Amino acid sequence: MRQCATGGVLTALGQYLLRSGRVDFVLHARPGQAEPSFGERHVSVTEADVQAGAGSRYGPTAPLIDFREILDRGRPFAITGNPCDVSWIRNYAHIDSRVRELMRYALAMVCGGYMPPAEMNDFLRRLGIDPASVTAVTYRGNGCPGPTRIETAGGKVHDYHYLDFWGEDESTWSLPNRCKFCPDAIGEAADIAASDTWSGGSPNRIDSETDPGTNALVIRTEAGMELVEAAEAEGALVCGDEVNPDFMNDAQPHQVKLKYELTARLDGLAAERRTMPRVAGLRIDALGAANSPESNRQITEGTRRRVREGRASENRPA
Numbered sequence: 636m637r638q639c640a641t642g643g644v645l646t647a648l649g650q651y652l653l654r655s656g657r658v659d660f661v662l663h664a665r666p667g668q669a670e671p672s673f674g675e676r677h678v679s680v681t682e683a684d685v686q687a688g689a690g691s692r693y694g695p696t697a698p699l700i701d702f703r704e705i706l707d708r709g710r711p712f713a714i715t716g717n718p719c720d721v722s723w724i725r726n727y728a729h730i731d732s733r734v735r736e737l738m739r740y741a742l743a744m745v746c747g748g749y750m751p752p753a754e755m756n757d758f759l760r761r762l763g764i765d766p767a768s769v770t771a772v773t774y775r776g777n778g779c780p781g782p783t784r785i786e787t788a789g790g791k792v793h794d795y796h797y798l799d800f801w802g803e804d805e806s807t808w809s810l811p812n813r814c815k816f817c818p819d820a821i822g823e824a825a826d827i828a829a830s831d832t833w834s835g836g837s838p839n840r841i842d843s844e845t846d847p848g849t850n851a852l853v854i855r856t857e858a859g860m861e862l863v864e865a866a867e868a869e870g871a872l873v874c875g876d877e878v879n880p881d882f883m884n885d886a887q888p889h890q891v892k893l894k895y896e897l898t899a900r901l902d903g904l905a906a907e908r909r910t911m912p913r914v915a916g917l918r919i920d921a922l923g924a925a926n927s928p929e930s931n932r933q934i935t936e937g938t939r940r941r942v943r944e945g946r947a948s949e950n951r952p953a
Contacts, residue, residue: 640691640775642850644829644872645715645742648862650682651871652713657862658739662705663688663715664696671786672755672772676700690776693750693800699723706733713740718822725824740862743822745830745853745887748814758800759785764793774800779848780838797838812947816900818914821890826859827852832878836888851878851886898923899931903938909947 639646649661660680665688667673674696679685698716702724705712714724721741728734750758756766764785771786775797782794801808814820822828830851838846854860866872884891897919904911923931941947 638686638776639689639848640781641779641829641831642848643689644850644852645744646685646689647871648740648742648827648866649679649685649713649715651866651869652740652862653680653682653685654871655865655869657711658713659710660708660712661685661715662698662712664692664698666690666692666771666773667694667696670694670752671769672750672752674698678705691744691774693774694755694772695749695752702727703731706731706737709733709737711737711739713742714738715742715744717746718743718819718825718828719746719817721822722819722824740827740858741825743825743828745822745828745890746814746817746820747889748810748817748820750809751811754809762793762795779846796840798840801837815893815947816897816904816912817893818897818912818917818919820893821887822853823855823917826856827854827863830883830887832886834885836886849875851883853883894919895922895926896934899926899934900938902931903935903942904947906935907939907942907947909942 649663652658652661660678661684662676662678663685664674665677667675669675672694674692674694676696676698677684677688679688696717698714698720714720721743724734724738724741728738759766759769762785764787768787769785770788771784773782773784773786775781775783780797783797783800785793785795787793821830830853832849832851852863854863863872863874867874897914901911901914901919926934938947
């Protein structure tokens, strides 16, 4: 599974679901064919299909672009997607009963957001690469996290470290505005969410060259637990020690920060009369109340300032 982004858990589970006959296909993403830095919707019916989609995609990806047509197939399936994809499907199930009938498993990765196309092109130009010359982008894989590989016309290969892409101090970590207000980047609507396990939330340059790659799993449903136990029993997964919330907080500090700050950030949007999501069942009010009033005030005012400065909106597609 060295092709995969970390430990290959989601790829392995997708392959096991097909091999065991639990589903007829897996809906997920693979590298974009038209736009190399994007991902694209893919339906896998074989283990090789699933493997072809291995690895993280940090560009725009729309795995649900034809979801009603997916349901029209009338066949049992699983999805591997972002937490927002899974949340959308769970909500859609309230108006289309076929979701509950046909979607047997929902798997998600703990998500750090994606790089908008304009910022990705800026990154390429800083490296001296013409975005129009790019033929393939591999964000992670072939190691943990493995190189960020840019392939260009003429067969040239440019390898960079994961930290070159995101920045040593997240200085080049550009996210769409919507991701900064995401109430569920940890996949609470999924049966299983898979997470990186780097202490402090980021790899270091030395250990990442020899890191074998492991995932931490947050198993949220009985269906998810039964799947993991069956996959382990049949050799599709190798499970190690159990982890606890303190371990996850260390491995995903960005998610802790987002969850605790979200209510105050949304208050900032509301104060500036901006559109904001309705959030239920994700504990954000209770977590926000655990902050000091002064901390929440500063977060809210920071959001209001970014709105006024035009830094809290997104470009519309042409």
